Amino acid sequence: MHIVDGALSAPVLIGGAVLSAGGITLGLKRLTLETIPAAGILSAAFFVASLVHVPIGPSSVHLILNGLAGLVLGWAAFPALAVALLLQAVFFGFGGLTVLGVNTLDIALPAVLAGAIFRPLIARASGVTVMFWGGLGGAFAIAATTLCVALALGLSGDAFWPAAKLVFVAHIPIMMIEGVLSAAAIALIVQVRPDLFSTLRGEPA
């Protein structure tokens, strides 16, 4: 999922960095005293989730958990995921520093989208429906991330559709796993802290 240094062209790198900086600024403004702990924990969860690998074909894919971050944090997912991506690049060599902007955008933007689409649905739902929307949100974020990665590769000269198909198909198991994980996590959060979703209902994610 992390695009490595050298795979992308300069305009894509710069564009990604600028858009990510915008997203991070927006996210930092939304980061209130109440959401900072949640952002930190989701950032840490994302940081270690990338170490859980599912071997597929010549490559391997890993858990991402960006859907969960987006559902809980909305725009605040941007800084949370950017911090974790930076540390992954420095500590594990995932991705790289020049592609940090693009990787942040690829992973955080779908998270924000998942939050924007599914958070109102979760706030209104109850019981099993909460799990359904939570799971769908988790899976949606991965699907959107694969498309973003393919788009970034496509804009840099790779053929878009083969790349998109390859990345998308490779991540189908991850979508299912994360769907289940997100569903469980969201159901738990709604149960123990329903205000996390209800109080934020009016706010555009």
Add this chain to the structure above:
Amino acid sequence: MIRNTVFTIFLALGCGLAAPALAHKVLASAYPSGTVIEGQIGFSNGDMAKDAKVEVQGPDGAPLGETVTDEQGSFTFTPSQPVAHVFKADLGAGHLAQFTLPAEDVAQVLALQGDPGAKPSAPPPGGVALTGGAMPSETPGPASGAMTLSRADELAIAKLVRDEIRPLTREIAAYKEHNGLQTILGGIGYIVGLFGIGFYVAARRRMGG
């Protein structure tokens, strides 16, 4: 809050401990190996890139040729130009392996290509068998003593040594990429610290306002 916090921490730790050693990085290396350039491409978790197409380019991006990796993720390439060689393999999904072999190393390979004693057919299959004066090498006359080695012998020994240390270089590369628990906990520590600072700033602002 506490309960879901604890849940998330357990989830995070569970994920981390389940497979802390697996990483995701692409490893690529290439080195002169007699008359050819030999290289390896694989993932840092020990999986090698099988049947991957490797594009070879000059420093200016001009294509010099291409080759394919075998079952062990190894490839060989016979250079023809004394310039730096850039080896690129697209392993899909943004996994791009890239390695540059400097011009000096390529020149070394090319110099051996011109050396008749270094032709692949020249060293006997057994490797270290003494070739004495039968070889058209620089050695003046038959081997005069135990310490004199013909050019072909040197190359054969160099090849044997390379074969012997290949698993070691692979191990070292994998070890370098090993993510110990300390690294993971250190990263989590950084995140906690950073968000702690954010919390402090936010709290100060709220107090002030």
